[in-house]
Amino acid sequence: MLSANYIEPGRIEARDDATRPAPGAGEVLVAVEACGICGSDLHMYRNDSYRESLVRSTPEGYDVPGHEFSGRIAELGEGVEGWDVGEAVVGVTGYGGGMAEFVTVPVNPFQLVRIPEGVSFAEAATTEPMADGLQMVRKAAVAPGENVMVIGVGIIGLGVIQALRTKVPDIGKIIAVDIHDRRLDMAKTVGATDGINPKKHDIFEEAARLCGRENDYRGESANIAVVFDCAGYIKHIPGPPPLEIALHCLANRGGRIICFGGYEDRMSIDFGYVIKKEPVIMGSNGYAAEELAESLELMRSGTVDRNILISHHFPLGEVSDAFEAQGTPEAVKVMIDIEQAAA
Structure with a gap:
């Protein structure tokens, strides 16, 4: 699996040998399409701030950031009902993992929500x-x-x-x-x-x-x-x-x-x-569960335009360049696009 690996301030790389995770009970596996670089990710990239809560480690020891992302459900964990493989979803994790081809997400209204028709994966990745x-x-x-x-x-x-x-x-x-x-x-x-x-x-x-x-x-x-x-x-x-x-x-x-x-x-x-x-x-730390769904409805209805806030797109293989771009004056939101060749 292709994933990002945050090493230390100013150093992040792409790895192509990370282990694909499996969903546990009450989780789904999401095949990621887009993942945004958050301001907290940028704090970490500058001086290691909040590292312990922003990365998820793989069995290989790679520290994968990314907690605001969108994609499609690839697998259902034990006991998951009311969700189907192939559904387009927004995922939110408080511990990273989204800058990878696949990431597991607990099934609850704070962390998993459906993307309505007409909202792109990149736009949906700005939901959180x-x-x-x-x-x-x-x-x-x-x-x-x-x-x-x-x-x-x-x-x-x-x-x-x-x-x-x-x-x-x-x-x-x-x-x-x-x-x-x-x-x-x-x-x-x-x-x-x-x-x-x-x-x-x-x-x-x-x-x-x-x-x-x-x-x-x-x-x-x-x-x-x-x-x-x-x-x-x-x-x-x-x-x-x-x-x-x-x-x-x-x-x-x-x-x-x-x-x-x-x-x-x-x-x-x-x-x-x-x-x-x-x-x-x-x-203020986070949101109410209903505000995730409300955000997507505002996008679907055209009440807010989130696409205009996305200033840069980078493939996951260029994650280092993406982080450098996020720290420039020209950047608003840098989006990492993830091709699902391995899905």
Whole structure:
């Protein structure tokens, strides 16, 4: 079986001698057609972050990443009912394995869902990050007219913007923040009203110009009701961590911050804003099961276009080039396409 093998930061290869897995009880074997490179995969590729939860080891000792993928059911494990060989499905695993010709997936609504007619395998492989965005928007409970900021507009942040446009049609401003103009342009394409590149503008000053400046006994704010932190902490990017920027921009009362982006290390921030502004800070990890199915229905109906977010395609044999591409300014979502010659 052809599979990826993550070795160490900056090193990943394709192997053609991995053992094909067999489905256990309550599992199906999926013949993978497409697998996306997640932001967490990229954290791992940079400095080994989250490795223990992002790879699945083969009997040969190959560490296979990939937890958001699509394909067709190739085999049914013992006790599996209601599913058929050949069905097109989205699979999600919390422990990798998807960057291979075959991967086993437990049968439950959090990890296996059917792909509706008209949705491509590549588009379906973006289901999990879209569901993540739906959960973040649900947790934020954005009210009509409220201004929001999305820090980090890779595939997750862009999904948040698509979810906001779907769930809160009468929202105020949606301000996208990213160091890459390519991603800011895409953010506007899918619904952001404005974009801020911190390499060119001070985030707080630009947000205050767009949304209005508040200044009272709690301090100053840029009248942002909700900040979605999809960037986390990337050590090599200079300046205050995104969480500190979020706290500064956040409204002086009633503000919410939804934290999703990964953290490559510990960080130092000015936490005084938390005392002054009394914000609600929530983590978001994953999605509700129904949000997987909802994501696919949004694609099927044309309510959201996920295909435009896929910037690059690579075959599995070029997985090293795929990871390098995902780290470039031009990339939004890099998709690994897997030919099923061995199926």
